[in-house]
Amino acid sequence: MAAKKDPALPDIAVRPPNLPEMWHSTVNWFSIHALQILVAVGVGVVIYLTLATLRQFGSRLNGKPGDTLGLPHVIGRAIARTTHFFMALVAARLVVSYANPPQMVLKTVIFLFTIAAVFQAAIWAREIILGLIERKTVGDEGHGETLANAMGLIRVLVTFGLFAIAAVVVLDNLGVNVTGLVAGLGIGGIAIGLAAQGIFSDLFAALSIIFDKPFRRGEVITYDQTTARVEKIGLKSTRLRAMTGEKKVISNANLLQKEITSLHTLEQRRVTFSLGIIYQTPDEKADTIPSILKHIVEGEGFHFVNAGLVRFGASSLDFELNFDVPDPDRHDYFQSRHRVGLAIWQRFKAEGIEFAYPTQTSFTAAPDGRTIMPYPDADPVDERARRFT
Known part of the structure; x- marks a missing residue:
């Protein structure tokens, strides 16, 4: 029983390709348009050689490894990545119409040119993006290993992203419905991003x-x-x-x-010392403390800023010393402070200047408010009586 044909479907006869017929039409095309074909091939070779010359110029513009990476070098590196397949298809696409080819040959050339152009654009975009990133970080010797690891990961991400877009564009040009594919890629990207948001952060x-x-x-x-x-x-x-x-x-x-x-860009770093001395310090010694501190700081090779009495503490006269440590990245800040502090302690001990510590004095008073001794007066003991006691 024969199957019924759906009237809604167009009447299209699907036949396998007739190879003898294709061969015959191609031979006829060569015999009829031989001169045009030869001219087209010659022009195509000239176009290809011109593109190859531009590619060679891009390689020279790229420079040697280790040269300063500027914008011309980035563009030159992108040009140098031009593929021979793309150059051949560009030449073929520009001259194919002149030779009046069969429709199948023309469609094939246009199809291959579209694929070559899309993926070549992805290669150029990748080289330009990576070149600009490397140009941003050029001369950063402090991030060598990290930058190498990061650039490897960036190269993978950029390559995957660009070639995925190129594949979608090619499929769209082939008439494939890419809406579902794009939606799937988007949902997958969101899921991966949410799962690894800490790592990506x-x-x-x-x-x-x-x-x-x-x-x-x-x-x-x-x-x-x-x-x-x-x-x-x-x-x-x-x-x-x-x-x-x-x-x-x-x-x-x-x-x-x-x-x-x-603290890397500091030309010098400020060090502050707070010193407390007892109230019983003689006036002349208290007056010489700033000059003593200046002599100590300059003797250690640092820059003296100022020193002097800043406040009257509860149990001390409070002095403050400020000095600068030059080139703090080379001089150890804490070691410098230790040296100066130890020198101050030794010098004050030699000068008889005592550091204060929290003290409290208690006074006793009579009911009328007069200050009295906390113990009664005693009669002096006769020395001779003490000897015989």
Whole structure:
């Protein structure tokens, strides 16, 4: 029993390709348009050689490894990545119409040219994006290992993203319905982002540290109550060495949320000492304390700022000393403060200047308010009587 034909369907006869017929039409095309074909091939070769020359010029513009990476170098590197397949298809697309080819040959050339152009545009875009990123971070010797790891990951993400877009564009040109594919990729990307949001947060924080450069490896920074030297900036966390010797590890995202003070750019760092001496210190010695402190600071090789009496404490005369440590990244700040403090203690001991400590004196009084001794007066004892007692 023969199957009934659906009247809603167009009457299209689906036949397998007739190879003898295709061969015959191609031979006829070559025999009829031989001159046009030869001219088209010649022009196509010239176009290809011209594009190859431009590609070679891009390679020269790219320069040698280690050269300063500027915008011309980025463009040159992108041009140098032009594929031979794309150049051949460009030449074929420009000359194919002149030779009056069969419809099947023309469609094939246009189809291949579309694929080559889309993927070549993705390659150019990838090289330009990566080149601009590398140009942003050029000369950053403090992030060498981190930058290498980050660039590897960035290269994978950029390549995947661009070639995925290129594949969608090619499929769309082929007449494939890509709406569902794009929606699926979007939903999948959102799911992956939500599942790994902590990792991506630290990763983008690491990229922010590399590109924005709030600090570099080897710098001394202060955050919260911690002062430490940056030892390594990783993709997930930053490792620091505290001034007291402990190793600190903090996630990049958490670190960037804090207020960071970098001590690397300081030409000098201010040190403040608070000194308290007893009230019984003679006036002339108290008056010489600022000059003594200046002599100590300058003797240790630091810059004296000022020193003097600042307040009358509960149990001490309070003096304050300010001096600057030059090049704090080379001079250890804490060791410098230790040296000066020890020198002050030794000099004050030699001068007979006593440091104050919390003291309290109690006085006794009679009912009428007069100050009295806390014990009754005693008669003096005769020395001779004491000897015989």
